[in-house]
Amino acid sequence: MSTSTAGAPHDGTVRDRQDLEARIRALPKVLLHDHLDGGLRPATVVELAAAVGHELPETDPDALGAWFVRAASSGSLVEYLSTFEHTVAVMQTADALRRVAREAVVDLARDGVVHAELRYAPEQHLRAGMTLDEVVGAVREGIEAGVAEAAAEGRTIRAGALLCAMRHLDRGEEIAxxxxxxxxxxxxGFDIAGPEEGFAPSRLAGAFRVLRDASMPVTVHAGEDAGLASVAEAVHVAGACRLGHGARVIDDVHATPDGGWRLGRLAHWIRDRRITLEMCPSSNVQTRAATSVAEHPATPLLRAGFAVTISTDNRLQSGTSLSRELALLVHEAGWTFADVVEATVTAARAAFVHHDERESLVHDVILPAAAGPDAGRHRA
Structure with a gap:
């Protein structure tokens, strides 16, 4: 059973709410699940689309940003994913990829993110003739430029990339x-993305064998649009260290009358091995993987002792930031600042970097900044 307590939602007064949100913004945060093609600035989409002649549903940046959120809130993962045609269409040149990656890193740093893992599918950016290696090189250069720009603004961020294979296509081993x-x-690290229902991780079993033999970290989108069978394949076939979303893990977790938890075998496997859940509340509400932030599985799974982390998924489509996602959990799901720190520490310890780097991030960056009357109750 979790040792955390829900506590009050900290919204008794406007000032309480503002103070709590300021603490969250100031907290050094770790972002594990953020799609590069889902985090563009609306103004950038407008400018890049005009340059390549791509027609957009709106040409005013504010109106376009609102359109993305509205279109992504249809309730279907497939329709949600269809909005990416407009972002992917403007990310087909090295210059565009460098710009998008640079701006993403700068925007995350301005939100207080100190470690970010930006994921994208290189195979989606070949329409203008780039090679896969050229795509990866352009994104790397953009990330490096973003880190430097953030440093010039007085902000420190470390960022890297996760490469996705599209689960409904057949380039898994090539992307691995x-x-x-x-x-x-x-x-x-490596991920698989795209429509989950009907495209199980086992379709790309060969890619996962290649990665396992090379000791390469893997996260897998699972438990978002499909159930426990998809989650089971992610951990047992793919060997996932982390689960992208993992919301449906809750189907194998049941509260007991004494306030404890009864876990099924799969849930025990995930919790006992600290397989990290990359949970994205706003995105999951949009696709109906969760009914509301208040009822999102992140909260009961945190209470039941799972390795819960919070991410943005797609900042453009959800009109969000990591600080906003965490504040929503405080105001709508009863999280305390201690819960926010716990999820942040868990994310740091699940980052795809070496153990000593993770521990330095926890003890030298996050915990000193979080020090305060409510910050000490996270799990060590």
Whole structure:
């Protein structure tokens, strides 16, 4: 059973709410699940689309940003994913990829993110003739430029990339090899993305074998649009260290009358091995993987002792930031600042970097900044 307590939602007064939100913004945060093609600035989409002649539903940046949130809130993961045609369409040149990656890193740093793992599918950016290696190189250069720009603004951030294979296509082993080839050049790990229902991780079993043999970290989108069978394949076939979303893990977790938890075998496997859940509340509400932030599985799973972390998924489509996602959990799901710190520490310890780097991030960056009357109750 979790040792955390829900506490009050900290919204008794406007000032309480503002103070809590300020503490969250100031907290050094770790972002594990953020899609590069889901985090563009609306103004950038407008400018890049005009340059390549791509027609957008709106050409005013504010109106376009509102359109993305509205279109992504249809209730279907497939329709949610259809909005990416507009972002992917403007990310087909090296210059565009460098710009998008640079701006993403700068925006995250301005939100207080100190470690970010930006994921994207290289195979989606080949329409203008770039090679897979050129795509990865352009994104790396953009990330490096963003880190430097953030430093010039007085902000420190470390950022790397996760390469995604599209689960409904057949380039898994090719993208796995690409991931391994760039592991010492800014690529931190591998993922599969795209429509989950009907495209189980076992379709790309060969890719996961290649990655496992190379000791390459893997996260897998699972438990978002499909159930426990998809989650089971992610951990047992793919060997996932982390689960992208993992919301449906809650289907194997049941509260007991004495306030404890009864876990099924799969849930025990995930909790006992600290397989990290990359949970994205706003995105999951949009796709109906959760009914509301207040009822999002992140909260009961945190209470039941799972390795819960919070991410943005797609900042453009959800009109969100990591600080906003965490504040929503405080105001709507009863999280305390201690819960926010716990999830942040868990994210740091699940980052796809070496153990000593993770521990330095926890003890030298996050905990000193979080020090305060409510910050000491996270799990060590």
């Amino acid at each position: 090899a690409l991931t391994i080839a760039h592991r010492d050049a800014g690529v931190l």
